[in-house]
Structure formats: structure tokens, C-alpha cells
Amino acid sequence: MSDPVIIVGGGPAGSAAASLLARSGKKVLLLEKEVFPRFHIGESLLPFSHRVLMRIGAWEKVKNAGFMIKPGAEFVLSNGRSLRRFFFADCLAEPYDKTFQVERSRFDSLLLDHAKESGASVLLGAVARGFQEGPDGVEVEYERAGAIERARGQWLIDATGREPFVAKLLRLPKTDLGIPKKMAVYAHFRNVRRNPGRAAGNITIVRLSNGWFWLIPLDEEKTSVGMVRPISVFQSGKGSPPELFEETVRASRELRSRLENAEAMSSYRTTADYTYRLECLGGSRWLAAGDAAGFLDPIFSSGVTVALESGVVAAEEILSQPEDSSGLSPEQQCEFTCRIHALASRFADMIQMFYDDRAFEVFMTPHPPSGMKDAMIHLLAGNPDLPLSLRLQVKLFYSLCAMQRRWRLA
Ligand code: FAD
Structure with a gap:
């Protein structure tokens, strides 16, 4: 042979x-x-x-x-004031109407x-x-x-x-693709406050002014929580990665309320420059x-x-x-x-939108134009064959948000 x-x-x-x-x-x-x-x-x-x-x-x-079943993804601001939930089942049929946290x-x-x-x-x-x-x-x-x-x-x-x-x-x-270098610090926790009802298994992304947190429910007890920030924040000498993690939680209303009773089930780990x-x-x-x-x-x-x-x-x-x-x-x-x-x-445009303060509104707008919500769900679901019409909708909306924001700031 x-x-x-x-x-x-x-x-x-x-x-x-x-x-x-x-x-x-x-x-x-x-x-x-x-x-x-x-x-x-x-x-x-x-x-x-x-x-x-x-x-x-x-x-x-x-x-x-x-x-754990993951029905969708959600974005929330660090002050807890704005929350947007996307559910895969709102526009995708089986077997793409949900996935898993593993x-x-x-x-x-x-x-x-x-x-x-x-x-x-x-x-x-x-x-x-x-x-x-x-x-x-x-x-x-x-x-x-x-x-x-x-x-x-x-x-x-x-x-x-x-x-x-x-x-x-x-x-x-x-090559680093021009995306600034970041570092993540993360651990598994018990007693993290979960979303109610249909959104219980969602991944939650809490957006900070300079970074973001993930909350991923892994089973009935365990939630993975991680913080991602530019590597320069960790090099500023203001504390170890776990200390910066805990300080950021204290400074955010949304994170404080989700993690007020949380207990670490593992030691913190870090990953840099990825x-x-x-x-x-x-x-x-x-x-x-x-x-x-x-x-x-x-x-x-x-x-x-x-x-x-x-x-x-x-x-x-x-x-x-x-x-x-x-x-x-x-x-x-x-x-x-x-x-x-x-x-x-295929994920590059979305990543760019997330980190651009002007374009981030694409994720947060409560009443997106028709078709736009479907396009976002397909993108968040990782559809590699997103129809061109949906892809163009996202690009167009992205440009509109950026323009509106520029007018407001001018
Ligand atoms: P790996 O899963 O890393 O597997 C590589 C394997 O190769 C390892 O088992 C290793 O032991 C073995 N190996 C290495 N060197 C050798 C050697 N010389 N000889 C023999 N074996 C070797 N992805 C998601 O989909 N969802 C997420 O929520 C997510 N969150 C992330 C958060 C952070 C902070 C980071 C950094 C990444 C995240 N990822 C996420 C990405 C995900 O971790 C990776 O993309 C994924 O694990 C890649 O799989 P892989 O098989 O290529 O490599």
C-alpha cells in the first residue's frame, strides 16, 4: 500500500x-x-x-x-444601555437555525x-x-x-x-493585515448571570470603548468569560492581565451586573498577538x-x-x-x-465594522432596513455563500452609518 x-x-x-x-x-x-x-x-x-x-x-x-445550544449572538454596550440580539432561526432553516457552544x-x-x-x-x-x-x-x-x-x-x-x-x-x-495587535485574558466562571428565555445560550459580546468581552455559556454551571484589548493596554504597567480584567469589570455597569456573583473555576490564561x-x-x-x-x-x-x-x-x-x-x-x-x-x-468587512466606532451602529441599530437584518444573520452564521445582494446591503448600510455619524460629528 x-x-x-x-x-x-x-x-x-x-x-x-x-x-x-x-x-x-x-x-x-x-x-x-x-x-x-x-x-x-x-x-x-x-x-x-x-x-x-x-x-x-x-x-x-x-x-x-x-x-449547550447557541441560538444566536448579541451585542451590548458596556454601560448596558443598548442591546441588540440576533437569532439564527429568524431567517435560517435547519440545520443552520442554531449551533453549539463547546x-x-x-x-x-x-x-x-x-x-x-x-x-x-x-x-x-x-x-x-x-x-x-x-x-x-x-x-x-x-x-x-x-x-x-x-x-x-x-x-x-x-x-x-x-x-x-x-x-x-x-x-x-x-502579515498582520493591518489589524492592531491585541491580547485576550480569560477564565471559566460559575454563577455568571444568564440571559432569560430564548437568549439563554447566546454568545454575548460586551463592547468597551477600547476592546470587548465575551460571555459564552458552556453548560448549566460554567461560563467562559474573556476580555480582549489592544496589547498596549496590557503593557501600560497598570496591573497584571487578571487585575486589568477585574478592574474593567468593575468599571462597566453591564459586566458588573452579569459577574457580581461570579467565581472563577479555573486560573486566568492569556493569548496575545493572534x-x-x-x-x-x-x-x-x-x-x-x-x-x-x-x-x-x-x-x-x-x-x-x-x-x-x-x-x-x-x-x-x-x-x-x-x-x-x-x-x-x-x-x-x-x-x-x-x-x-x-x-x-469573508469575515474581514464585519471585523472592520465592529472596530470602527462609526460603523459599529450597523450592529446596534434597532430598526435596520429590510433585508439588512437577514444579511447580518447570514454573516454572523458564517454563510460562505452569502448572496451578492445581501453582501451589497451590508456594505451600503455600513457606508450610510459612517456618513450619518460624520454629519452628526461635523
Ligand atoms: P488548533 O485547534 O490550535 O489545533 C492545533 C493542534 O496542533 C493542537 O492540538 C496542538 O497541540 C497541535 N500541535 C501544534 N504543534 C505541533 C507539533 N509540532 N507536532 C504535533 N502537534 C502539534 N474560534 C471559534 O470558532 N470560536 C470562538 O469563540 C473563538 N474564540 C477565540 C478566542 C481567542 C482569544 C482566540 C485566540 C481564538 C479564538 N478562536 C475561536 C479561534 C480558535 O481557537 C482557532 O481558530 C481554532 O482552534 C483553530 O483550529 P486548528 O485546528 O487550526 O488549530
Whole structure:
């Protein structure tokens, strides 16, 4: 039998690629450096991730795993004065009318187990250290239980997340897309005040003048709460990240009221400097997927959806190659790179709107023009095939809000 496809990284991107390849009859070897279950940030899914979960045959397992149902998303100002709720079911039908909030230790284990059940061989505690590509395959060097081992493969998919293994070895350039550098500090809490009724499982985004908080209910007891602010705020010497978190809560009426009885169930963690894109996502025998390809600001919870989608795109690229392929041509490498970039960049306009004080009104306006609300819901649900007419509505409304605001300020 021919050499396997080697996948490095067992997060959503790696598991999606491994499942699809194995189910399509390819031999797959997945190397994961951690022993699962392991903690990971990124707990709120988007409804259009369901498409990929169906494609890789994992949908029924995720649907029946008992994760908290996420009916929509909401934005609220820090002073609590203005609140806008979006419910997916208001304009989307099953299976996109709701999604899930997931504790990643459980979600990622479920997907990795699914890859195994699909036929992939999975080695946990295996840290990839190096690779070499030749005309007929790749060789990956990895360390496991203190020993260095080597595996030969037909192809390599780098799904190693925000510390991309191949890009680091090849010293590939990263761009920051002009989005200012930010840092997040977060923990799990009990006794966070929940929304009533239909909105109980929503993700809540509390917008500060200079940053935002997320509140993600994970189960009956546990809520994930995180603060995102420019990295300069954390470097100002005014306190440690947890101290700044607590001070910001005290200064916000909305956060104070939601967190007044909250108790931390974990220690605080931080993640910094996470918006970037690699400009080259494929070589002759390797492809990058998920955060190893790039990652946009997490404000719209797009990361896992894009990771799953890009894992599938990488697997499809390999499946489209003949058995005796001599590797991807430079044109194929460029085409693959463009396809992966497009997956994340559909969220770029919305991210820009969120951080622009003038355009933020797009999210908060209580009576948006007809069609506009539907367009927003499709965008928040992560629809990759948003019709052009809806996309234009959002752009038009965005420009109108910016203009109105300029007139008011003038
Ligand atoms: P990962 O999930 O990071 O998986 C990579 C895997 O590779 C890991 O298991 C790692 O152990 C393994 N690995 C790394 N190096 C090696 C090596 N050398 N050898 C072997 N294995 C290796 N996304 C959402 O969808 N919703 C959210 O609400 C959300 N919130 C976020 C908030 C913050 C502050 C941040 C920073 C991100 C957030 N994200 C969110 C994004 C989300 O975390 C990622 O986009 C997603 O986890 C990417 O999946 P992945 O499979 O590409 O990488």
C-alpha cells in the first residue's frame, strides 16, 4: 500500500482533513503533540460549520453530544444601555437555525476520535520536529516518549495551529493585515448571570470603548468569560492581565451586573498577538490548514469554522491529485493559497465594522432596513455563500452609518 498522508496537529483542521481523507480510502497518519483531552480556547461555533461536520460524517455525533445550544449572538454596550440580539432561526432553516457552544477539550476529542473511527492512525504525544520533501513524498521527523522517529508520507498537511510547524521551519513571512495587535485574558466562571428565555445560550459580546468581552455559556454551571484589548493596554504597567480584567469589570455597569456573583473555576490564561496570515500555504508536497494558515481577530467566532473548512479544502486538494503525482505545481500552490485566504476574508468587512466606532451602529441599530437584518444573520452564521445582494446591503448600510455619524460629528 502507498505511503500515508501525514497530518500534524489534531485540532479541528487536522481532524477534519484526517476524517475526510480516511473516509475516501487514503491511509492517514496524524501526529498530535498533546495527550487529549486538552484545554483550547475558541468555544463558540457558527451554524455553517455544520456543513463541514456533515461532509466529514461527524454531524450526528456533534449534534447528539449534549453541547449547550447557541441560538444566536448579541451585542451590548458596556454601560448596558443598548442591546441588540440576533437569532439564527429568524431567517435560517435547519440545520443552520442554531449551533453549539463547546468546551474544546470535549469537542476536539470527539472530532479526533471520529478521525480514528474513520480509519486514521493517530499518535498522541508525538511532536513534529522537522520535514523534508522530495519529488515522490515527504519525510517527517517527530519526537515521542523521548525518542526521535521518522515517518514517510505521500503528502503533509500542517494543522499545527498558531505556532505553524512548516512555516516556522521554512521561515515563511507572516502579515498582520493591518489589524492592531491585541491580547485576550480569560477564565471559566460559575454563577455568571444568564440571559432569560430564548437568549439563554447566546454568545454575548460586551463592547468597551477600547476592546470587548465575551460571555459564552458552556453548560448549566460554567461560563467562559474573556476580555480582549489592544496589547498596549496590557503593557501600560497598570496591573497584571487578571487585575486589568477585574478592574474593567468593575468599571462597566453591564459586566458588573452579569459577574457580581461570579467565581472563577479555573486560573486566568492569556493569548496575545493572534491576527496574522501566511502568504504561502502550499509547497510541492505540503499544505497548511486552520490557524497554521492564518487567523483573523476572533470577535465573530469564525476560527473553528474556518479551520474545519480549510481542513476539508486541503484534503480535497490531495484527493484531486493522481496517485503518481510528482507534487503540486506552483500554480496549484497559488490557487490553494487563494482558496484558503478567501475562507477567512469573508469575515474581514464585519471585523472592520465592529472596530470602527462609526460603523459599529450597523450592529446596534434597532430598526435596520429590510433585508439588512437577514444579511447580518447570514454573516454572523458564517454563510460562505452569502448572496451578492445581501453582501451589497451590508456594505451600503455600513457606508450610510459612517456618513450619518460624520454629519452628526461635523
Ligand atoms: P488548533 O485547534 O490550535 O489545533 C492545533 C493542534 O496542533 C493542537 O492540538 C496542538 O497541540 C497541535 N500541535 C501544534 N504543534 C505541533 C507539533 N509540532 N507536532 C504535533 N502537534 C502539534 N474560534 C471559534 O470558532 N470560536 C470562538 O469563540 C473563538 N474564540 C477565540 C478566542 C481567542 C482569544 C482566540 C485566540 C481564538 C479564538 N478562536 C475561536 C479561534 C480558535 O481557537 C482557532 O481558530 C481554532 O482552534 C483553530 O483550529 P486548528 O485546528 O487550526 O488549530
